Amino acid sequence: MMEIRQLFATERVAGRPVYRLHAVTVAAGILLVLYYRAARVPAAGEGRAAWLGMLVAELWYAAYWVVTQSMRWSPLRRHPYRDRLAARYGERLTCVDIFVCTAERESEPPSLVISTVLSVMAYNYPAEKISVYLSDDGGSVLTFYALWEASLFEKHWLPFCKRYNTEPMSPAAYFSESDAHQDLRIPKEWSRIKEMYAEMTERIDTADMSGKIPEEIKAKHKGFYEWNQEITSKYHQPIVQILIDGKGGNADDNEGNVLPTLVYMAREKRPQHHHNFKAGAMKALIRVSSVISNSPVIMNVDCDMYSNNCNTIRDALCFFLDEEMGHKIGFLQYPQNYKNLTENNIYGNSHQVTNQVLMGGMDSVGGLMYVGTGCFHRREVLCGRRFTEDYKVDWKGGIKEKTQESIHEIEEKAKSVGR
Ligand SMILES: O=c1ccn([C@@H]2O[C@H](COP(=O)(O)OP(=O)(O)O[C@H]3O[C@H](CO)[C@@H](O)[C@H](O)[C@H]3O)[C@@H](O)[C@H]2O)c(=O)[nH]1
Ligand SMILES: [Mn+2]
Structure with missing residues (x-):
């Protein structure tokens, strides 16, 4: 055998x-x-x-x-074998939906939010299998505007990341870190992308400060007309806009490669119904994404985080696709770390004990903690599936055949569940 x-x-x-x-x-x-x-x-x-x-x-x-x-007695550590995954599955990998949540424009500025979005679109993974959803609980046209800008910048950023294995894939973090190396690498292209990014950020920040979006920009996308005078962050209809339709074939970067699907969602808000904060947003995201991409694996991040490892998805799949243990794993939590900590770190906020001891310790006694960000779930688990020993997944499920439905029809369907 x-x-x-x-x-x-x-x-x-x-x-x-x-x-x-x-x-x-x-x-x-x-x-x-x-x-x-x-x-x-x-x-x-x-x-x-x-x-x-x-x-x-x-x-x-x-x-x-x-x-x-029990949480400290014998911590475990797990290492994925990405090369074995590649040998066994090649590029026949499952689709993944990525949820990014934002809520308050004041503390989570749109230019920062889109850097996170750009970082999770640039994974080393087949682009047509990634769908990124931004949930905006602030329901702000300015955040929508920033995402629209990101959908254009993406056409340059993605090929740049893929060509040079750029890490971190968040442009904000990357350009703030790598100034020292600019001449050693690809000076011309580096400067061009950096400039493009700086100009985009300035446009977004200017709009954010003035609260206004120029009319000539509004005319470029129908999504801007979802907003009118009556809309506030606590009172509006469901808004779903597919900014990039990765599977539709009309979404190429400037080198002709497919881009990941990109969706803006602001779930319906009415003062008489409680919105249940991030949990409410996640539930709306699960429903809306089920209409658009319905991927069997879901990853979620807070909007002020970014992904610093371009192989994150492949690493996660090593666990879900493992023949022996995979069916027992419902979700996968990545460690969450902070950037820009002081050297002495006197408050212990680098999460060393949590990441190195407690998480591994919980893992050893049957399951760790979902910390709310940087986590992969099986969609089925979030939709109430119960575990059985003979559980087997058809990983092809969820890869949607091209339908005859137009983007408009899919958006309308998604809006009807975006509550
Ligand atoms: O009505 C809301 C309120 C919050 N959020 C989002 O939820 C996330 C977390 O909320 P935040 O207020 O930023 O909580 P923090 O205390 O900063 O986050 C801690 O708690 C979160 C659990 O909610 C975890 O996800 C984070 O990892 C952890 O740092 C953010 O992306 C928010 O945009 C919504 O989408 N809708
Ligand atoms: Mn936060």
Whole structure:
């Protein structure tokens, strides 16, 4: 019988004996504290209430400590084998829907939002299999405008990323980082794209500050006419605009390659219905995307994040497509890190303990935590499918045949579920 080689490796994190030694000393400490408490029970009226209070607090701490050990006892680490995935599947890979959420234009400026969108469109993955959805809970025409600009810039940015394996794929992060290398790489092209990006950002920021979009720009896309005087962020009809129809064949970059599908969505908002914040946006995204691309795998990110690894999707698929374990994996959480931390990082906000210990520890006891961003889900899992041992996926499902429906018809259908 031929051996099936796993698409990912699992290993125990080193240094467990040291941690266990530490845990034993803490356990001994807790037992001594409890012994001390039990050996010195004060007489009534001599501070017994305080003694009881201390005892309860110490017992509570001891219980908490015992329970949290399960998360630190033997953390796991997983490594995908991308080369094995390539050998087994080649480019016969599944479609992926990517959701980006934004809500407040003041704290999440449109120029930053589209950098995130551009970063997730530039994955090293067949472009016709990626559909990116921006959910705008601010329901702002200025965010729509920024996304429209991004859909044009994309035609230059995507080939640039693919040709030079550019990382990070967020233009904002890339151009702020790589100034030092500009002459070593591709000076002319680098400067041209950088300039283009700077000009686009300026147009977006100017519109954002003035709150106005020039009429000649509005005339270039029908989507701008979804907005009228009555619309506010809390009161509007569902808006869905397909800015790039990747599968429709009319979406080529400036080198003739297909681009990923790009969709703007502002779900319906009415003051009498609660919108349920990001969870509400995610549910609307699941429904709207089911009408447009219906990919079996969904990834989601917050709009102020960006993806820094162009092989993220392929790595994720190593887990979902693994013959032995894949059917048991419902979602995959990537670590979330911050940029621009100070060197000393005194508040521990580089998430080292979370990423290196807690996540791996939770993984070892049956499942980690969905942190709300940087996560891949199977669509079925989000739609309520229950796990069974014989679960098998037809990964071709969801790859939509070209339909006779026009973009307009698909948008209207999507709007009817965009609530
Ligand atoms: O009505 C809303 C409110 C928020 N969001 C979006 O939800 C995301 C998270 O909201 P935010 O207010 O930025 O929360 P943070 O505290 O910054 O984010 C923390 O909590 C989030 C869980 O909601 C995680 O996704 C993040 O990783 C984590 O950093 C952002 O993209 C928002 O645009 C909406 O789409 N609709
Ligand atoms: Mn945030």
